[in-house]
Amino acid sequence: MALSASLLELQAEASCPVCLDLLRDPVTLNCGHNCCGPCLRRRWEGLGDVLPCPVCQHHCPSRDVRKNTQLSVLTGLLWQLAPARSQASRQEEAALCGQHQLALGLFCEEDLELLCVQCAASPHHQGHLLTPVQQAAARHREKLQSSLRPLAQQLEEAQRGLVVQVCKTLALKDAKTQRRMEVQRAAAQLRHSLQMELEALQVRALRVATRHCRRVLRRRDRLLGHGSALQRLLDVVTRKSLQTDPELLTGLGDVHLQWGALQTPVAPPTPASTAQEEALSLPPRHVGLPDIIDKFQEDLTLDPDTAHPHVRVSADRKSAVFASKGTQPGSTPAPGAFSSRLAVLGSPGFGAGRHFWQVDVWGSGAWSLGVCGPSFLRRAPPAPSPRRGCWQYEGPSLEDAPRARVRAGVFLDCDLGEVSFYNLSTGVHLCTLRGTFTEMMVPYFCVEPSALSVAMTLVKGDAKAP
Structure with a gap:
């Protein structure tokens, strides 16, 4: 009796959680659970990248699972021992009726109960369909096994629905975070x-x-x-x-x-x-960057007479390419051209009021935008500074993303003596420089000498990023 019980316990431990039978070609998952290799392949059929453990639903990273050779040998021995069990052992292990202490050898299909011969003869079960336990167990086992696949499909659908719901939840969280950042930027502006x-x-x-x-x-x-x-x-x-x-x-x-x-x-x-x-009769209040652009945007051009020899200005005077090597074919620097810095000035200049312009910048290298006065020395080597009559914002280097395009905005308030800079690609206010503008302020565009190639284009439009 003890040997039979131990054998049953061993068979239960060596059973597949999918087919409920002894393991065939057992495999071991990352979570430590075992199951039949064919059962696992059928279970994962059509699941794509979602590969759950049949027992604990732990996600498996790959369909390539490890075959358990030692467990395969053990289950092979159990398959050989199972048919050799004697009829006496089975009778010895048979359940007994609690009322009559007789073996429960019959199964009532009406009440779904195990019966002994005396229970079957009672009036309560007269006319009920009674079948032997082995036959009833085989039929109901077949029914249960036939329901495994629909249940597995339902579980799979539930898991897919869970994945979709999790993705939607994450998307909503991202949207909430993005919206909060947009509101914060708008409030700051x-x-x-x-x-x-x-x-x-x-x-x-x-x-x-x-x-x-x-x-x-x-x-x-x-x-x-x-x-x-x-x-x-x-x-x-x-x-x-x-x-x-x-x-x-x-x-x-x-x-x-x-x-x-x-x-x-x-x-x-x-x-x-x-x-x-x-x-x-002062100008009305203007709230937000879009209103500033709508009210004060200017239509600028580039002045080729101020361009450094390595700066090529387009025919429409809207674009410039700053290259560290090479000059314009057949070009002679004008008297007012930059010689110490890769720079060019814009037109017109402004001596009063408020003015806004936009610039698209792309390429590879560091760049800067700003304003300067006519007295700013264009042939002097010192770096531009407000003390020398130039107010500029040094933009981040484009070397990390040479194909990225940044749209920058410059807002000049001559009456207040301020020039503000914006990243229109993100809607962020970058900085504001203050000074005393005693002369005409001219738009200023510059690139560091170490830059490989940077292009700038004057644009006119709303505050949307390019």
Whole structure:
């Protein structure tokens, strides 16, 4: 009895979790579970890259599983021992009826119960279909095994649905993160734009107030002068009226000339409402980078007379190629051309107001954009700086992604003395440089000498990336 029980336990441990029979050509998965090689191949048929363990659903990275040779030998021995079990052992292991202590040799198909001969003869099971245990077990085993494939298919569909759901969840998380980043960028742009607009309004209001104060002072000086002249004329007329007739008539022409000159009225003072209207006539508020582009975008061109000999400007003056070697065929540098840096200037220049332009940059090398004044030395070797009259942003090198195209934006506010730079490909404000612009500011385009080849194109459009 103990030997039979041990044999049954060993057979249970050596059974396939798919077909529930002794293992055939056993294989071992990464998670440590074993199953029949043919059963595993049928189970994974049509699953693509999703390869779960039939027991724990652990994902297997590959269909190439390791064959367990030692377990194959053991199950072969069990296959040989199974048919040799004696009829006595089977009867000894047969389950007994708890009521009658007889072997349960029959199976009721109506109640799905194991019966002994006495239970089968009871009135409760009269007319029921009764079959021997072995026959019933074979039939129901066949039914169970036939349901394995549909169940496996349902499990596969459930697993695929789970994978789809997980992918959707990850996509939603990514979309949420992307949306949050977009909102944060928009908020940062809004804060920056509002700050710039507030500073611009303050500067303009101060200038309006200063201008009107100067006008009032000039009118006051004119009124004081006019009053002094009237007082002097009044003194002359008073003295003349007290003189004798000959004295009164002497020099009377000069008195009439002074009187006529003072008849020109002094311009009346400007009403307070005029100053208020002028102060209120400031440009409207512009919120966000798209509004800045819509309101202040300029149509620039490149000035070939300022281009370094290694900078080739296109015929339409919208593009330039900066190369570290080679010059324009047959070209002679103009007197105003750069000689110390691979640079070119844009046109027109700006002395007042606010202006915006866009530049597409691509190639291989480091680049920079900005503005400079006419006094900026184009043949001096020192690097550009605000102290030398040049305000520039040095962009990241394009060497890591030579085919990448970056769209940059430059916003010049001459009244505030600011120049701001934007990465229009990502919508990010890069930096703002401040200074005192006492002369005309001209767009500035430059490439480092170590760059292999960089191209720039002036574009005009909305804030969308190229």
